[in-house]
Amino acid sequence: MAHDIRRINDDMAAYWMPFTPNKAFKANPRLLQSADGLFYTTTDGRQVFDGSSGLWCCALGHNQPKIVEAIREQAGKLDYATSFGYGHPAAFELANTLADTMPGDLNHIFYTNSGSESVETALKIALAYHRLRGEGQRVRLIGREGGYHGVGFGGISVGGMVNNRKFFGAMLPGVDHMPLPYDERMHRSKGQPDVGADYADQLERILTLHDPSTVAAVIVEPVAGSNGVYVPPVGYLERLRDITRKHGILLIFDEVITGFGRLGYATAAERFGVEPDLITTAKALNNGTVPMGAVAVQSQIYDTFMEAGGEGVEFFHGYTYSAHPLAVAAAQAAQALYAELGAYENVRALEGYFEDAMHHLAESDVISDVRNLGFMSALTFKRIDDKPMSRSSQIFGRAFENGLKVRLSSDNIAIAPPIISQKSDIDLIVDRMQKTISDIG
Numbered sequence: 001m002a003h004d005i006r007r008i009n010d011d012m013a014a015y016w017m018p019f020t021p022n023k024a025f026k027a028n029p030r031l032l033q034s035a036d037g038l039f040y041t042t043t044d045g046r047q048v049f050d051g052s053s054g055l056w057c058c059a060l061g062h063n064q065p066k067i068v069e070a071i072r073e074q075a076g077k078l079d080y081a082t083s084f085g086y087g088h089p090a091a092f093e094l095a096n097t098l099a100d101t102m103p104g105d106l107n108h109i110f111y112t113n114s115g116s117e118s119v120e121t122a123l124k125i126a127l128a129y130h131r132l133r134g135e136g137q138r139v140r141l142i143g144r145e146g147g148y149h150g151v152g153f154g155g156i157s158v159g160g161m162v163n164n165r166k167f168f169g170a171m172l173p174g175v176d177h178m179p180l181p182y183d184e185r186m187h188r189s190k191g192q193p194d195v196g197a198d199y200a201d202q203l204e205r206i207l208t209l210h211d212p213s214t215v216a217a218v219i220v221e222p223v224a225g226s227n228g229v230y231v232p233p234v235g236y237l238e239r240l241r242d243i244t245r246k247h248g249i250l251l252i253f254d255e256v257i258t259g260f261g262r263l264g265y266a267t268a269a270e271r272f273g274v275e276p277d278l279i280t281t282a283k284a285l286n287n288g289t290v291p292m293g294a295v296a297v298q299s300q301i302y303d304t305f306m307e308a309g310g311e312g313v314e315f316f317h318g319y320t321y322s323a324h325p326l327a328v329a330a331a332q333a334a335q336a337l338y339a340e341l342g343a344y345e346n347v348r349a350l351e352g353y354f355e356d357a358m359h360h361l362a363e364s365d366v367i368s369d370v371r372n373l374g375f376m377s378a379l380t381f382k383r384i385d386d387k388p389m390s391r392s393s394q395i396f397g398r399a400f401e402n403g404l405k406v407r408l409s410s411d412n413i414a415i416a417p418p419i420i421s422q423k424s425d426i427d428l429i430v431d432r433m434q435k436t437i438s439d440i441g
């Protein structure tokens with residue numbers, strides 16, 4: 001439908017909304033007024049279940065009293081402190097907490113303000129690390145088709161979502177992409193597909209083409225999220241780890257979505273038993289309450305910077321708001337709550353129930369595939385008249401009217417409830433989705 005921008009809600013014109021069809025939205029807005037627990041309240045007073053945990057970030061739901069209190073208290077105590085040449089104690093304490101939750105030797109934490117910044121940071125650490133070790137020829141980066149690594153130029157270069165790239169020029173030089181490990185054999189798999197580990201061998205092919213000694217890092221989402229929840233085949237990530245290690249290439253897991261409980265563990269690395277060299281996080285780090293990200297780095301990489309850096313600045317990188325006191329306070333509170341509420345254990349206990357619920361929904365004949373792991377799932381909707389997103393976008397809009405917030409990504413609807421959700425919450429998702437599917441047909 002065409003929308004005349006000048007005639008739509010003039011008072012909404014000033015706000016240029018991100019990743020949103022502005023004209024359609026402003027003609028028919030979905031406005032959230034407040035949130036508490038697992039529900040949003042809309043401006044017209046309706047309760048909407050948060051089936052996408054905000055944007056994969058509000059793992060503990062909303063308005064958690066201990067997080068709210070931590071932010072309030074911090075705002076009155078130390079509202080801002082620069083991290084360039086100064087510090088504040090809580091930033092160091094939180095780094096220790098996070099290092100303890102990271103697997104193996106990922107013992108050092110670099111703070112950012114978003115997932116995109118975590119990705120840019122990790123890519124720069126990888127390039128600088130090799131240069132400091134005398135391997136400055138390692139300038140190439142390998143990502144994956146369909147990958148989402150945020151919106152910085154590094155992230156869209158290694159990323160593989162076409163619309164996020166095609167408008168923005170030639171990208172970083174020296175980047176190549178592996179295929180997404182997904183094909184028809186994996187349709188309707190429950191959890192990890194048991195075929196497809198050999199997709200990892202494509203990395204060897206790409207490395208041979210470029211000469212492995214020119215490659216700095218490989219970056220993947222352990223479970224691809226934004227593109228529509230693609231779960232790695234059994235053995236795939238292990239093989240990527242073996243190949244990168246063999247060639248002295250760093251492996252980066254982008255855990256901006258999978259970090260902090262989505263898969264029932266602090267990290268996907270822990271769940272899969274595969275230890276990368278760097279892990280990027282954001283989102284659920286502090287339950288999405290204050291913008292924040294963090295990159296966890298192997299000791300050996302950190303030590304290289306410390307040794308090579310002499311007396312001066314070892315890494316010429318950082319953000320005005322790195323380790324912002326409000327974000328740090330919120331993160332400490334969120335991390336404590338994950339343990340106190342047994343939130344990761346809850347996902348492990350209920351992921352089978354969630355899986356059955358999603359596969360039950362997918363029995364509808366308008367759905368062609370379903371994928372899931374932990375509290376992360378996506379349903380692929382068949383197109384109407386072969387038009388991309390024709391059915392999924394209608395489902396997205398109607399679900400909201402039926403009291404369910406989900407995430408739309410091309411023909412996929414992602415469902416990722418807060419990790420403290422109970423069986424009755426999963427039942428509610430199923431009821432509202434079923435109604436939505438039958439409304440749209």
Ligand SMILES: Cc1ncc(COP(=O)(O)O)c(C=O)c1O
Binds near residue numbers: 113114119148
């Ligand atoms: C895997 C991954 N990396 C990076 C990002 C970017 O995060 P942000 O939107 O906080 O910049 C996202 C966001 O969804 C993501 O899923």
